[in-house]
Amino acid sequence: MVHDTTVLLDERRVFEPSEEIKKRALIKNWDEEIEKGKDIEKYWSDNAEQFEWFQKWDKVLDDSNKPFYKWFVNGKINLAYNAVDRWIETEKRNQVAIIYINERGEEKKITFYELYIQVNKLANALINLGVKKGDTVSTYMPMCPELLIALLACTKIGAVHSVIYSGLSVGAFVDRINDAKVKVLFTADGTYRRGKVINLKSIADEAILQCPTVETIVVVNHTGTPIEISELSGREIFYDRLIEGEPAYCEPEPMDSEDPLFILYTSGSTGKPKGVLHTTGGYMVGTATTTRLIFDIHDDDLWWCTGDIGWITGHSYVLYGPLLLGTTTVVYEGAPDYPDPGVWWKIVEKYGVTKFYTAPTAIRHLMRFGTRYTNLYNLDSLRILGTVGEPMNPEAWMWYYKNVGKEKCPIMDTWWQTETGMHLISPIPISPLKPGSATRAFPGIEADVVDEEGNPVPEGKGGYLVIKKPWPAMFRNLYKDEERFLDVYWKTFPGCVYRAGDMVRKDEDGYFWIQGRSDDVLKIAGHRIGSAEVESAFVAHPAVVEAAVIGRSDPIKGEVIKAFVILKEGYELKTQLIEDLKKHVRHELGPVAVLGEIVQVDKLPKTRSGKIMRRILRAHEMGEDLGDTSTLEE
Numbered sequence: 159m160v161h162d163t164t165v166l167l168d169e170r171r172v173f174e175p176s177e178e179i180k181k182r183a184l185i186k187n188w189d190e191e192i193e194k195g196k197d198i199e200k201y202w203s204d205n206a207e208q209f210e211w212f213q214k215w216d217k218v219l220d221d222s223n224k225p226f227y228k229w230f231v232n233g234k235i236n237l238a239y240n241a242v243d244r245w246i247e248t249e250k251r252n253q254v255a256i257i258y259i260n261e262r263g264e265e266k267k268i269t270f271y272e273l274y275i276q277v278n279k280l281a282n283a284l285i286n287l288g289v290k291k292g293d294t295v296s297t298y299m300p301m302c303p304e305l306l307i308a309l310l311a312c313t314k315i316g317a318v319h320s321v322i323y324s325g326l327s328v329g330a331f332v333d334r335i336n337d338a339k340v341k342v343l344f345t346a347d348g349t350y351r352r353g354k355v356i357n358l359k360s361i362a363d364e365a366i367l368q369c370p371t372v373e374t375i376v377v378v379n380h381t382g383t384p385i386e387i388s389e390l391s392g393r394e395i396f397y398d399r400l401i402e403g404e405p406a407y408c409e410p411e412p413m414d415s416e417d418p419l420f421i422l423y424t425s426g427s428t429g430k431p432k433g434v435l436h437t438t439g440g441y442m443v444g445t446a447t448t449t450r451l452i453f454d455i456h457d458d459d460l461w462w463c464t465g466d467i468g469w470i471t472g473h474s475y476v477l478y479g480p481l482l483l484g485t486t487t488v489v490y491e492g493a494p495d496y497p498d499p500g501v502w503w504k505i506v507e508k509y510g511v512t513k514f515y516t517a518p519t520a521i522r523h524l525m526r527f528g529t530r531y532t533n534l535y536n537l538d539s540l541r542i543l544g545t546v547g548e549p550m551n552p553e554a555w556m557w558y559y560k561n562v563g564k565e566k567c568p569i570m571d572t573w574w575q576t577e578t579g580m581h582l583i584s585p586i587p588i589s590p591l592k593p594g595s596a597t598r599a600f601p602g603i604e605a606d607v608v609d610e611e612g613n614p615v616p617e618g619k620g621g622y623l624v625i626k627k628p629w630p631a632m633f634r635n636l637y638k639d640e641e642r643f644l645d646v647y648w649k650t651f652p653g654c655v656y657r658a659g660d661m662v663r664k665d666e667d668g669y670f671w672i673q674g675r676s677d678d679v680l681k682i683a684g685h686r687i688g689s690a691e692v693e694s695a696f697v698a699h700p701a702v703v704e705a706a707v708i709g710r711s712d713p714i715k716g717e718v719i720k721a722f723v724i725l726k727e728g729y730e731l732k733t734q735l736i737e738d739l740k741k742h743v744r745h746e747l748g749p750v751a752v753l754g755e756i757v758q759v760d761k762l763p764k765t766r767s768g769k770i771m772r773r774i775l776r777a778h779e780m781g782e783d784l785g786d787t788s789t790l791e792e
């Protein structure tokens with residue numbers, strides 16, 4: 159969604175940090191830190207020193223084969239060891255590592271020691287299942303402790319994890335599992351959502367029939383929904399049974415810095431989702447450093463990122479970032495407004511959350527309830543707030559700042575992507591803030607705005623967002639699709655700069671104002687979904703010949719889907735068919751694919767080579783000039 163960020167509110171002013179924030183801040187001078195970051199090798203290697211390496215790297219960055227960069231070359235390390243085992247020898251041993259809370263008000267607290275034992279047992283169990291270094295393990299699970307334990311257990315033995323978001327459905331599930339040749343799948347009986355239990359197992363059961371590589375399915379009995387043992391086929395086993403009697407120690411696998419850590423599928427503008435591949439050493443350094451410096455992490459912090467582990471935010475900032483710093487992380491399973499729209503603020507009060515990180519769509523949703531719920535609870539424990547996933551409109555920023563942060567908590571509007579692994583553009587706590595701007599590139603990151611040819615554009619003028627230097631948590635490839643990796647990200651502009659896929663504008667202070675995607679990727683409630691994927695889902699319905707989808711602006715979700723469909727002869731777009739189509743797309747893709755509107759058309763605008771010109775549909779939708787239509791078929 160393109161926000162008109164040029165027209166701001168009355169409060170078109172710069173928000174300065176309080177004395178309290180400045181006093182605690184780990185970085186005291188923003189410009190100096192950015193200056194320090196210009197020597198990227200020194201900057202990132204200094205930050206890498208805080209970890210325990212089994213063998214130190216002998217070169218920080220190998221850029222001899224761009225864009226196949228290597229970080230911390232020949233370093234040997236284990237990320238689970240650094241996130242969990244390391245703390246067992248310290249005073250953090252009995253500190254809570256994970257606070258799991260759900261919408262029913264149930265909680266589970268797991269200390270670093272307990273987490274260590276659980277991870278070890280599961281890691282041993284995975285080894286017994288025949289999982290070896292480099293094998294792929296998938297999860298299709300709720301936000302529950304076993305999910306974090308499963309990912310850490312994979313990391314401990316060098317298995318590559320590939321998480322499937324629990325809000326995705328059968329079609330999306332099958333594609334992801336088969337593409338990654340998954341050996342073991344973790345799932346659960348269900349997940350809590352607005353007073354109901356969503357049966358994840360039945361979706362997994364349906365999907366798994368089409369997934370021949372999966373040898374074992376591990377089922378967590380999370381909601382206590384009875385699952386008949388007889389339902390469990392030869393390849394299924396309950397989680398509790400699996401870890402029973404397993405030894406409580408497992409040797410961490412020494413991983414090369416560049417060994418794969420995980421694959422996470424995300425949507426692009428064309429075709430199937432892309433398997434974004436992240437590796438070990440650089441990802442660890444990048445996520446931990448940004449968590450620490452952007453959210454100013456101290457030993458007394460209680461961290462809560464509301465993102466789901468099914469997306470990159472959950473990987474980097476629910477799981478790895480905080481645990482690598484020995485920080486307690488809150489894991490919440492449920493919606494932001496159930497049982498009522500005060501549920502998040504109630505949790506902040508009850509546990510004394512100090513750092514709170516969420517998505518603009520959630521803020522826009524909650525701000526509809528005014529101050530009723532934010533005033534009901536004591537939010538004084540909060541020190542720093544954050545947002546991620548889409549442009550933060552200034553109105554929502556102000557509401558968040560005033561009513562949640564009580565005008566004393568700076569808001570970190572963090573720009574990044576599945577591909578970047580870590581925050582790349584973001585303020586730090588002492589930064590002067592402008593509502594709606596992600597401010598400047600993080601130290602060590604060089605971001606810029608360029609035109610179609612790759613030339614830098616002047617201040618104030620919009621253009622394409624590019625990153626000009628490598629960064630440690632960058633993705634290393636697209637799984638089994640190197641050509642797409644090179645074409646989509648590295649070949650658009652000269653000089654091997656990274657093309658982010660966003661439109662952006664830089665103001666007179668060098669602040670970035672992200673305006674939305676420049677391609678056919680939609681952002682629905684912060685979730686990323688490709689137009690092409692939704693179109694394929696439509697076309698798989700017997701009534702549809704052809705479909706084109708674009709994003710339609712939505713006040714809460716940012717964008718929802720507007721679909722243009724050509725129907726087969728004999729079909730008409732009546733209420734029943736609309737309902738059927740909605741159900742069908744939801745079944746294929748899951749509830750993330752929110753359909754705002756479906757319209758029937760006779761023709762779609764196409765290029766002479768037959769490619770749908772979504773640009774024309776978008777321009778038409780916004781009542782804008784159609785632009786260059788010289789390639790239009792008719």
Ligand code: PRX
Nearest residue numbers: 546547548549571572573574575576672686
């Ligand atoms: O368009 C940008 C938007 O989210 C995209 C990346 O989506 P995904 O890979 O799902 O990762 C989301 C969580 C990191 C970007 O290309 N985006 C992300 N953060 C911001 C943002 N847009 C504006 N402001 C942000 N802070």
